Amino acid sequence: MTIAIRMLTSLTTIAIFVAVSLFALPANAENDASIIRGAKLYDKWFAVIKAEKPTQNHPAWPAANTKKKNDVTWRCKSCHGWDYQGVDGAYGSGSYLTGIKGVNAMAGADPAKIVAIMKDDTHQYSGLMDEADFQDLAMFVSKGQIDMRKYIDYSAKAANPADAKLGERYYASLCAQCHGANGDKPDDMKKTLAKQLGNPWEVLHKILNGQPAEQMTALRVLDHQITLDLMAHLATLPTEK
Template sequence: MNARTHHRSTKPRMGLLLAAVLSFMLAPLSAAELESSIARGGQLYDKWYAVIDADAPKASHPAYPAGKKYAKKAKSNWRCKECHGWDYYGKDGAYASGKHNTGIKGINGMAGADTVAIINVLQDKTHAYAGKMDAADFTDLANFVSRGQENMDQYIDRASKKPRGNAVKGEAYFNTLCAQCHGKNGDQPKDMKKTLGKQMGNPWEVMHKILNGQPAEQMPALRVLDRQITVDIMAHLATLPKKK
């Protein structure tokens, strides 16, 4: 958007037709840049300090409620996902109960919001991220919050946790896109604690990571592909062994 307005304002003396052709050509380019910014923002949302190769803060996040499970775990309670959830619904989603419950609302209310307004939220006293990340990081986070949130209920049945995908198609996608790193059984790399089959116990986390990649790892982000590919892959993952 910013990039687009900028490009459009640099065409003062060109004819209308040329301008139209140019903006047609420029639009996909800025869309492509936006997609990679959103994916990086999604990884920052997951574990920002790993993405920027910083140490996690030592003191707990000021907004994390005392008495809740991760109150003394700064490494966890500074992650956006810890308060707002993998499904982005906070207390109204998967974190409505269980050890990750904080009672904090989701970020879904700011989907589509102006990125400047989102950055202001992240730098306010409640969030206290000012000085912890740079301008590019905040832009990526804001692009993710504004443009990168999925309505996961469309793809995952909340009650059964089943992805609404085709496992047969998903197997072909998985074996060609993922298996070189994760093995056909989803039990690689060796240092990965849970198999991908086991991780389907939290399908929202899996979907977030397939779309945006894994912080500080060589994992691609499938955000640019049709959502159904991700959902088909997840349907296949659910059939893989839960134990190594």
Template sequence: MKHSNLIPFGCVIGLVAGSAVFAYAPPVLADGVTAAETYAIVRGGKLYDKWYTLSGGGRPKGTHKAWPKSNTKKKGATTHHCKSCHGWDYMGKDGAYGSGSYKTGIPGIGAYAGANIAKITAVLGNAIHELAGKMPEKDMGALALFVSKGQVDMRKYIDYGTKKPMGDANKGGAYYASVCSNCHGRDGKKPKDMKSFGKQMGNPWEVMHKILNGHPGEDMPAMRVVGPQMAADTMTYMMTLPK
């Protein structure tokens, strides 16, 4: 996903406007993803984070029935978040949640990257997930599109051994200053009940997911279109912010 992938359709239309040819194709943002799909993918990413903030009948009561008995550390609504079972890195037991308080032994969703939307919505409606009828169809579609086209291989951007993002702090500092600081302040301790970014970086996978998709129910922009390296650079800078 690079800027060079932006296709200047406006220019093309300008050139042909004088002739009898009239062709219009919607702008393509990156990797063949259109603007309409981008809306859906970033909404899908926020649904993956905490779907009931945005959609589908309010905060679930009780622990998810697919949550394993072996994990007694977590219970209640948090066990219904997609990320709680499948991970912020989408890798489930094979990723960052292979150990720690969210260890469940449940696999990731990588096998469904690139999959057909109907196949994914069928999984979301199955007896494990039971989202059919609970979540509006449009949101099921957005979540499915995220699963199909929104997953990023975080192993390319985060060192799993040290938890350090692999980026350029100088570039990241510029991104941070021009975008993030508007809401999060120079020190990264704003707004609301934010923990400092210095502390947040203890979970770099969560931070990466949020930079790419935004934060459920907030105006935070989804930086997905700039590409995952932007997130890694910004996170590398965030490591230097005060704890």
């Protein structure tokens, strides 16, 4: 190798290192809080900020999908999925099929770039949320995505097997005060937690990040094995109220 090539190689390495470390924010409570809030905005931003629900379809919602309409078409998760993989993930079929790609390729991206995407002609969120909301959303997309294929068996539509006995103890300690021993509370929750497991991607997202506009705990910073053990326990609970 000539010296010139070697220098070029090390310069490239340095450039990559600088680019990566520029966006690698420290793991601290402030960033965790931003990511968790961003994840809830991704779920249902208008509930989090108590804005009026959009009354018409999002401009990027494909006309071919008539199964969903109005406010639901404005939730990030409706186009990009609970697993963040869009058409390549769980929304590759079913009533949320839009053909739209996921946000997973933007994991690690510069948050400013993600904010710009939310305000572009495709998305048109400008004016609907504050700068702090866009920042939290971008933090979630850049730093908060997990690869759900590691935790969920897509063909079985179920979380990977885990320790339900341990999950029962976690549940008693972390969840039962709001959801009741059987997972059928609060009363206005339409489906029991066991029934919700029909969509394991949604349950995983909610256990890690909490429920928009509710006081629910977010387990994101704990080992994800705890969430899997909890899901194994939920599967043992009644599916009907």
